[in-house]
Amino acid sequence: MARLSYLKALQRALIDEMSRDESVFVLGEDIRVGVNNVTTGLLAKFGPQRVLDTPLSEQGFTSFATGAALAGMRPVIEFQIPSLLFLVFEQIANQAHKFSLMTGGQARVPVTYFVPGSGSKTGWAGQHSDHPYGLFAHVGVKTVVPATPADAYGLFVSAIREDDPVVIFAPAGSLGVRDDVDLETLSAVPLGVGTIHRPGSDVTVVAVGHHVQTALAVADQLEGEISVEVWDPRSLYPFDWSGLAESVNRTGRLVVIDDSNRHCGIAGEILATAAEQMRLTAPPRRVTRPSGAVLPFALALDLACQPDAEQLVTAVREVAKD
Amino acid sequence: MARLSYLKALQRALIDEMSRDESVFVLGEDIRVGVNNVTTGLLAKFGPQRVLDTPLSEQGFTSFATGAALAGMRPVIEFQIPSLLFLVFEQIANQAHKFSLMTGGQARVPVTYFVPGSGSKTGWAGQHSDHPYGLFAHVGVKTVVPATPADAYGLFVSAIREDDPVVIFAPAGSLGVRDDVDLETLSAVPLGVGTIHRPGSDVTVVAVGHHVQTALAVADQLEGEISVEVWDPRSLYPFDWSGLAESVNRTGRLVVIDDSNRHCGIAGEILATAAEQMRLTAPPRRVTRPSGAVLPFALALDLACQPDAEQLVTAVREVAKD
Amino acid sequence: MEASLYRMVRLIRRFEERCVELVRSGDIIGGIHPYIGQEAIAAGVCAALRFDDIITSTHRGHGHVLAKGADPIRMLAELCGKVTGLNRGRGGSMHAADFSKGIFGANGIVGAGGAIATGAAWAFLRQGGGDKVAVSFFGDGAVSQGVLLEAMNLAALWKVPVLFVCENNGYATTLTVSESVAGTICGRASAFGIPSSTVDGMDAAVVFEAASAAVESARRGEGPAFLECLTYRFDAHHTWEHKARVRYRPAEEEVSGRLRDPVEIAGGRLDPAERESIDEAIEALLDEAVAFATTSPAPDPSTALDYLYGSAVLP
């Protein structure tokens, strides 16, 4: 067993895939130096043709990657800031995503879009603190948010191997997570398959990204009082509806904790599908950022906009008592 | 009473606001000629300084509008294609939307983004047929989708007067709607206030945009069998939750029909909030585009991706029998 | 070469005229952006390309798709939304593509193809063992699109074998070039150190020569090149204009703009008998295409989401 950090797991995934498959290459800003610590050392290992520092031309290099993918490559793009995905939304949602269907299956666009440090990094303020995974899920771009080192490895590997565009969010709140893992067992984690991090029988808590840790802490805290099952979708789209149904139909109670805006977010999607299709014995709840939130700079305000353990405890208690 | 078309109502709103307020101006592509029939004739009336034909620089002119708004103007931007909003997503969601909070209330960005003919225009295929209102609602940009000529007038007027960015979608399926209206009574319709188009007691059907017409037809069809209330949110964000609750708490049954992608869409948001907060006596249902849909070109396929009356009838019958 | 250039110019012209009829008859829904008047550019540029080169095209893409070698019969079936079409009826006019012929597709978003072509051409470099190039076609309207300018910078920086072809037909829908382009079109290329030239886009032979020179320099590893082709759109921006009758081009200009006709320029160089036999073959081909397109089956509605994903995950 080795102690593996989430960040190192991401790096290992990228190195493994680049070693395995010549067509994989990585591009983005300041990735040779590796300011985000994922691509550090890759230049020396793979050379400048496979580790491409780009000018600040996000739209250009995103569609450049689409073109390279159409010509047989497997580009991985690192974005420094989650909101840079807003800047390339047309290039991902309207170009890369649509080629397959619009060409009647002639074309494949295997590009991975990768954001190390999504969500609030504390003190980076309004334009650097978004968690816009729901946008991609809505338009139908495959979207994953790993919560553990092993999943960071396994989902990144799967994203790169996938024949479609995939966005992978690595929440700032997860980068420091470490786990004891057997490095030999690290392997691809399929898209669209959730996982139970902790079994329980009273309430299903669906937690996204770094809030898996929040949920586990809350489950510990409530031990003896309420038996909390912590379920992690891992992929937000495609979503493991049958996995969720298995849990919810057992507990009959559902709370979602999700660090994105409430209105039209993934938490709402989960509640909606559960209400339509699953056996709920109490009204479900969600703990999210407020609707339309823009994260203010001051620490107290920034934190006030993010969901936290206390809110989760309240929500779990509420659904449990109904 | 006069026969007013939806399209003419939009035009009238724009003319009225431009006449009333010197700071209102309109910009976009081919708006002098008026290829979308909303801005036709405005050049002659208001001159080239208030009717600005732009080069194909959507990002540039969207943030140009933000700058003009910060300097005291009230720009209205016409976009020819819904997916052009993808191209300017950063400029709207990350710039215009965030100025107010990030400056601690110093700045106002009263810009209206206007898409005449959103959704499928039949045969315009994958990149011209989106209905991405949920994206704006998620990030917190005020978003309205009028369904009738009077609402097209009233919501457009309100959008222009609003001190915040507002996106207004005029569905292709609504442009031809005509109503008998007393022109004297046309007036601003406040954002965030829904309306009952047809009262009923068994099932609340929430219909967005042109599907208000679908819902009214279905309500007619089911008359005698099931009493359908047709409720139209008009604003998707802010949303009239108390108006919806009033209806749903009365009927106990909810179906949403919405021409956008299912996953993380507005229909899911409505179901989620109803499940959390309202008294539902049967599982709610939604009739939407499939998740991640890209509209194929061929007519039969295009139509197969859009919600229709038959699906709505089935859904209403299902919730009614539970 | 003269005969084959003429053949392609004429094929595109007649193909487009047939399409306009099929729009009128309702066989093509959604309308098209006719390429009529601009045929010499697609024909001339694509004649300079090899089978294994690639192109990206535009909303006004039929000419490029045909000139790069797509089967006109399956192309027309695509425009009619049939399963036998190039894209199995999923793409239509604005997305017609044939990847087996290096046609990376028409595109509904102005300026979008430049970066895609640049990425593909860079991939060719990376994959080694050849000297393939990419061509991106776009209109005068596209040179005001940020993403295209970004792509030109990337192409120049990384010496990518891509040719940018601007078809300057004087208008972006209703907006004139002088109202949309500050500076010059070729000035955009110069800004990034990309060599450029402006040529007569009505003469396929002239275009062919200029494109050949640019393509050869790209093949030699000298990086991107830029070609501005001066032309005129003879028909509407889009067929909806046929009904809408919007007015934005001076009547005299519409007359003078049509005086130099690419079909006549290319055809005038042929022996009349040769020309006639080419024309006849084209008519026969298009008759066949129309018959095939109109009688082919439409896709089954239950397959509406086929091909949405490459890996068949049902979300």
Add this chain to the structure above:
Amino acid sequence: MEASLYRMVRLIRRFEERCVELVRSGDIIGGIHPYIGQEAIAAGVCAALRFDDIITSTHRGHGHVLAKGADPIRMLAELCGKVTGLNRGRGGSMHAADFSKGIFGANGIVGAGGAIATGAAWAFLRQGGGDKVAVSFFGDGAVSQGVLLEAMNLAALWKVPVLFVCENNGYATTLTVSESVAGTICGRASAFGIPSSTVDGMDAAVVFEAASAAVESARRGEGPAFLECLTYRFDAHHTWEHKARVRYRPAEEEVSGRLRDPVEIAGGRLDPAERESIDEAIEALLDEAVAFATTSPAPDPSTALDYLYGSAVLP
């Protein structure tokens, strides 16, 4: 003028040095992008502006915000996230703004300010009765951003009184200009027919002169202008580098780049006594600012969403 230029250069320098200390002490969270080394540009350009002109700034924005007239005391309080800050603690380093002084804000997105400044300057034209101008500051990295290039086209087309100021400090984070800019920086301006010049960005007097000329031509209605200022960033791209110790600039370059110091260049022109008294006044002001910023109250968490909307609709 010499004294006031020096005063501003020195104020910015010392302000930034105080900020770096406050980052170390944890009073400023999230870090900053220090403007140290580039002070002459903000000082020189803003000295050419009037109170009622406006600017847009960047992630490295403290210098511009101060030079355009923001109160250093409320500015520092903003950086410390206090309710007494310019933005009531909502903006921080990357969004500091003072609309009452024509400061339309720092901006976290590279290249975003150009179109905003252009729109504002166009509004001034429209509103009539004056000759206000707008200035957009940005770095060498921004000239590869599509939206900025689009904005330059719009500004040139519509003869908008906006000055584009590119601070070429040789790097976009770790990427050199030669690796990111094909062609030249001023070539971007020429592409759109915008007059441009390249000047020594270490000398506030030189910058002031060049900016004055450009601003005056814009005021006279001659449209936009572009100024490239050559400079060097003395400190880190961002204060995280102080811990991370990434290496991307040659050591000799870091030494030679600092040889010409804007503070010394501007200060060398003053009588030493005058200089000393300016310095003392600045220290006193900054002591006050630090005291104010560190002792001011933080905002109440219950107000986290205040100002989210201009019209107080609760969604």
